[in-house]
Amino acid sequence: MYKLLAKLNKIILPSFTRQQLDISKAKKWQLALIGYRYYITKRALG
Numbered sequence: 001m002y003k004l005l006a007k008l009n010k011i012i013l014p015s016f017t018r019q020q021l022d023i024s025k026a027k028k029w030q031l032a033l034i035g036y037r038y039y040i041t042k043r044a045l046g
Contacts (some may be wrong), residue, residue, distance in 0.1 A: 003044045009040055
């Protein structure tokens with residue numbers, strides 16, 4: 001299930017590393033999105 005979510009995240013959600021987002025200047029919703037993507041990716045790999 002997490003592998004499928006990880007693939008969907010990669011396709012649908014924006015990549016902040018490509019946009020060179022500075023974490024210290026990120027908005028709350030961007031931080032929440034980063035945390036969500038991290039959680040799903042960690043679960044998919046583990």
